[in-house]
Amino acid sequence: MEPTPWDGVYRDGRDLYTTNHGPPGDRVYGEKLRTVGAVEYRQWDPFRSKLAALVSRGGAPNDLWAGARSLLYLGGAHGTTVSHLADILPDAAIYVIEKSPTSFAPLLALARRRAHLYPILADAQLPERYRADVGLVDLLYQDVAQRNQAAIFVENTRASLAPRGRGIFMLKVRSVTQSRPSAAIVREARTELERGGLEVRAEVGLSPFARDHVALITRAR
Ligand SMILES: C[S@@+](CC[C@H](N)C(=O)[O-])C[C@H]1O[C@@H](n2cnc3c(N)ncnc32)[C@H](O)[C@@H]1O
Numbered sequence: 140m141e142p143t144p145w146d147g148v149y150r151d152g153r154d155l156y157t158t159n160h161g162p163p164g165d166r167v168y169g170e171k172l173r174t175v176g177a178v179e180y181r182q183w184d185p186f187r188s189k190l191a192a193l194v195s196r197g198g199a200p201n202d203l204w205a206g207a208r209s210l211l212y213l214g215g216a217h218g219t220t221v222s223h224l225a226d227i228l229p230d231a232a233i234y235v236i237e238k239s240p241t242s243f244a245p246l247l248a249l250a251r252r253r254a255h256l257y258p259i260l261a262d263a264q265l266p267e268r269y270r271a272d273v274g275l276v277d278l279l280y281q282d283v284a285q286r287n288q289a290a291i292f293v294e295n296t297r298a299s300l301a302p303r304g305r306g307i308f309m310l311k312v313r314s315v316t317q318s319r320p321s322a323a324i325v326r327e328a329r330t331e332l333e334r335g336g337l338e339v340r341a342e343v344g345l346s347p348f349a350r351d352h353v354a355l356i357t358r359a360r
Pocket residue numbers: 187188189213214215216217218219220221236237238239242261262263264282283284285
């Protein structure tokens with residue numbers, strides 16, 4: 140098991156791993172566990188997690204979460220990616236917004252097994268409902284697959300991201316519209332982020348792991 144340039148991420152051949160900071164033997168989505176010496180690792184599947192896809196693809200700065208003490212995650216779903224971020228940042232407060240009560244139940248169960256996760260049942264389009272609970276965070280992560288994704292990212296940046304805070308925006312191109320070319324949709328999303336005061340540091344297509352998705356890496360000006 141080799142460390143990678145990404146804090147808290149390990150590699151064995153092409154496979155990525157994080158160290159399990161949940162209870163020993165805990166599986167979140169059926170992932171493979173491996174023990175090396177006294178350390179238990181959880182395999183991180185780039186076909187199941189767009190953040191693992193981003194790491195696998197390369198091309199993004201590898202300081203995205205280095206030193207982050209707090210994180211706001213929009214669109215937690217059942218907690219697949221959240222669980223790996225919880226492994227990677229065991230000392231950070233991780234606030235997770237999810238609007239579907241069906242997804243929220245497994246997220247709550249996950250948080251019972253990882254004390255630094257704070258799930259919030261809320262709509263990411265209404266950051267004023269949770270900004271007081273979250274405060275200012277070092278890192279904003281969004282994966283909500285909504286038509287107005289870029290606007291949601293900008294609003295949450297304004298509400299909750301610290302000055303010079305970092306952002307990871309997983310843009311699902313076809314959730315915006317079916318009727319225009321992908322390149323135009325990505326360009327428009329970038330422009331919306333820039334108009335919202337964000338610097339776009341990198342753009343990484345996530346194919347073949349997550350087709351139709353582009354990660355935009357940002358920093359608040
Ligand atoms: C593609 S899934 C996220 C997968 C997850 N990020 C992962 O990698 O494990 C999108 C999630 O965003 C949630 N979602 C969509 N719109 C939302 C909104 N406006 N506010 C909060 N959650 C939202 C959906 O309910 C769904 O669970």
